[in-house]
Amino acid sequence: MKRAEKIFIDYLRENGLKVTKERLMLLDELFNTEEHLDADSLLFRMRSQKRRVSRATVYRTLDLLVQCGLARKMRLGKENYVYEKVVPGRSHHHMICTVTGKIMEFWDSEVDDRLRQLCQEKGFRPTYFSISVYGLSQDADGER
């Protein structure tokens, strides 16, 4: 957490942005969960802990976290996005259910090796990679 906070504070200062309590609280909230959350869920979580924060601040701060590489934004549905923290050196992939919105993470070293190989063949240097596989989870059948 401390490392992420330092990266974020440095980023805000370098870009002439204010280091506010609200921004640091949001970072804290995202880094203290293993979940993939949308902006409104994060807003709800913060408010339920009596943390005063506006919806605009949550959206703006999430964008900043993505820009400085601390968070990843993933598309769920047409207009739905979820966020998760980025932990260096730990790549993982996602299976995303288009009916229930359920997200399952998976790890596979063979997939990662193949991706690195493909990048190398194209002369592309990956910073990180994460595959999103869209489809139907087992519990989606009951809801259709």
Ligand SMILES: [Zn+2]
């Ligand atoms: Zn994930």
